[in-house]
Amino acid sequence: MPRAPAQVLVLPYRGAYSTFEVAVFRRRDYDLWQFVSGGVEEGELVADAARREAWEEAGIERTAALVRLDSTTTIPACWFHAWSAWPTEVLVVPEHAFAVDVGDRVLRLSDEHSEFAWLQPVAAMQRLRFDSNKNALWELQERLAPGPRIKRPAYR
Numbered sequence: 001m002p003r004a005p006a007q008v009l010v011l012p013y014r015g016a017y018s019t020f021e022v023a024v025f026r027r028r029d030y031d032l033w034q035f036v037s038g039g040v041e042e043g044e045l046v047a048d049a050a051r052r053e054a055w056e057e058a059g060i061e062r063t064a065a066l067v068r069l070d071s072t073t074t075i076p077a078c079w080f081h082a083w084s085a086w087p088t089e090v091l092v093v094p095e096h097a098f099a100v101d102v103g104d105r106v107l108r109l110s111d112e113h114s115e116f117a118w119l120q121p122v123a124a125m126q127r128l129r130f131d132s133n134k135n136a137l138w139e140l141q142e143r144l145a146p147g148p149r150i151k152r153p154a155y156r
Contacts, residue, residue, distance in 0.1 A: 005090045005094075013099055021120055025112075
């Protein structure tokens with residue numbers, strides 16, 4: 001199925017409050033750390049794409065409850081092989097973020113990744129390459145273990 005000009009980001013997590021951890025994945029092709037990510041197929045709902053990508057890349061059951069995060073970003077279209085097939089006005093691709101509590105489920109590594117690690121948010125922030133991943137993690141952290149509602153650094 002052709003790829004639509006839209007992207008999803010999925011943050012697998014486990015635990016609650018100040019003890020929660022996220023799973024970050026090391027990509028084989030770019031040698032960088034990120035969350036589960038992937039493209040939306042033509043005619044596919046964004047949430048369905050997030051479920052599919054979570055299944056394909058980490059073995060997370062499609063029935064797992066997703067939490068749609070408010071974090072969104074745009075990615076330059078030149079990052080995607082499908083760019084040449086999209087209309088000429090498509091220059092940036094929106095990325096929609098979701099979180100999923102995987103509890104004690106065992107994650108499965110796909111061929112896209114060489115390894116993954118369960119990390120607390122501070123350690124994950126240090127490994128993540130893209131600000132979009134860091135923003136989504138910050139939002140998830142604030143949802144699970146809110147910090148003081150004052151101006152402060154987000155990426156710690």
